[in-house]
Amino acid sequence: MAIITDNVVRDFTLKPANDKFSSEAMPLMQRVVHVAAIAAADAESVDREARFPKAAIDAAREYGLLGAQIPIEFGGESASIHDIAEMCYALGRACASTAMIVAMHQTKVACLVRHGRGSAWHEQLMRRIAAEQMLLASSTTEGNNGGNIRSSAAAIARTETGISLLRDATVISYGAEADGVMTIARRADDAGASDQVLVVFTKDDYTLTPTLGWETLGMRGTCSTGFELRASGRADQVFAEAYDRIHAQTMTPVAHLSWSSAWAGIAAAAVERAQAFVRKAARGAGGQMPPGAAHFTSAKRSLTKLRAMIATHLDAYTAHEFDERALTSLDFQSSINLLKVEASELAVETVMSAMRACGLSGYRNDGDFTLGRHLRDVLSAPLMINNDRILANIGTANLMSPVPASLRD
Template sequence: MTFDPASVLPAELLTRIRSRAVEVDARNVFPEADLADLREVGYLGALVPVDRGGLGLSLADVSLLQQRLAEAAPATALAVNMHLVWTGVAKVLQDRGIDDLRFVQEEAAVGEVFAFGISEAGNDLVLFGSDTQAAPQADGSYAFTGTKIFTSLGPVWTRLGLHGLDTTSPDAPQMVYAFIERDDRVITRDDWDTLGMRGTQSRTTELHGAVAPAARVVRRVAPGPNPDPIVFGIFSVFEVLLASVYTGIARRALDLAVATAQRRTSKKTGKAYSQDPDIRWRIAEMALAYDALPPQLAALCRDIDERADHGARWFSLLSGIKHRATAMAKRVVDEAMLVAGGSSYFAANELSRLYRDVLAGAFHPSDPESAHATVASAWLGPLDA
């Protein structure tokens, strides 16, 4: 049976969420009311199995939901994306017979909010290295010291999934993946004042010996490219759900452009702009670009859900879809602004906000340089030493 995203995110809920987006952006605050509504419909447990309290949806289903949510409020969708990444990683691991993140599923299902503490300033290794110190303790726990940036859900998270580098154990160096809770060893700076995506409140997080108990230390892997399932799980879910958000932004911009073209009338011809050949060509270009992404996302999500084997091509496929989605979304919003005309330049116009929000796509991993390098290596082989 085909999944209907409206069964989880009905139109009346999206109308409420969209109505708040303007104020959230203008006040530069976290959309608390949106999170409450999403928690009420079980959204935090969307990827959690039914027998663990969740909705039991597939990654392909949640990709559709994130597209739909992003049409209403991109910042809300991008913020909750980071929680969904961890529940998605738990699902990827469980599907492959690894149940190390069962606690993530069970706690998400009862309303705990998981944030994503991976990004670090200047660390282009991303998953393959860390400037955060992970110090092993005698009881098997780890103390993390360092600074994480772009920590979405900054004011509201209750659990932080993060990584750090253990340089002192006998088998060091080792990348350590673990989960911590808030306490006085964690400082969330109030420093999120950005051009767009303001509602994500992706604040800087300082770790001053923040301790992950031994039971919440879920992986120790060698630095660098690594076939460990947690690396694949994070990268795969992060990239497809990120692409889903930006694909949703593009769809909203396209719909707004179509509505504007049908509503506006040319003084010169007396006809609706939807009858103008230049406007029709521009909207057709937008639709041609947008139409390619939803089926690509559906296919790649299905491959992750069904454990398809793309071998060494996985990382080029995943970085590629993120790159295509964010680049496509920016082109579509640019074109929508031109179709709408000068009114779209005013801050009160929804397209003005979408224009600022969509710019964030270039800064998420994989960035354009990394995506091209990954794809080039997949097709041409690695660079000569």
């Protein structure tokens, strides 16, 4: 199945302000194009001011993007993982912070859709997301765990009226702007660090006290501030399924596919600027290619490889989406984790090649061919759930996996 198309956001066109969303009148990807146009217009100031991309997220609400993945029976559109990947790619070409916010939100929604069925509370939340276009934040990093999602310090406490949680969340991306937060925690006070549950709270369930700022090189608009999260709610807000299953079947694959698509979008935008620069330079020199033209070829080649890699993993995930045994297999888990590692490194390589193609024009922060924001944003990719940690974990697991004996294995 074709994915990550070149013409999704070929021409950003702002919509009329009074043009209201209608899923029947306007296909999903056409709505994504409109949202991407708004995100692109705001991207420079979002980065410069390190502010939440409110205009783009408001547009995503208006056009129904935040609830698109919710099943039709609960008021959504049953958007597929392919749809979500295309959405993240298109938004990545426009504004990296907007794309990453949407990617993280859609990962939380995917967990809710797959693992919340049968729970009256979670099904009602799905209806609310579809109707109100609620934005869900993620809290998976805490204290000194260094981004190790499969180890929690904070625990769910059972009270007479329900549950409570106190969490030192060193990062909650766009937490202050979200309508709810999905977080992991130890099942109980006496549970081990890896005996985890997933729980979701809506905004009236919790308070956030800022503890760390967000003055960063790139992805500045994600506003990934640290907070003390103090929450309370009903016992049925905790997912019945153990987090280790949710992590393997949904959280990891959807996160890595949507993040990779967002990074590919950033890379595509950089390649497009490099292409425009090389064309202009060649016209000005009577058809003679500029010195950096070979770097443009490298950038285009690595972008092609990146897009193909994502497409292959999208197809692999959808082929086994409801096969729990396949999704939890060592081969699939290694592959989907390596996607994150390889896509993040390749996205950085692509943007760097594009900048070298543009030379000083790409290095400058002004002018039509500036690529500073793209490079700063994409440099977050290998550090977001650090690649070294992933490779160390995969290395140990792969010692038990046989080396394929043929090309068909």
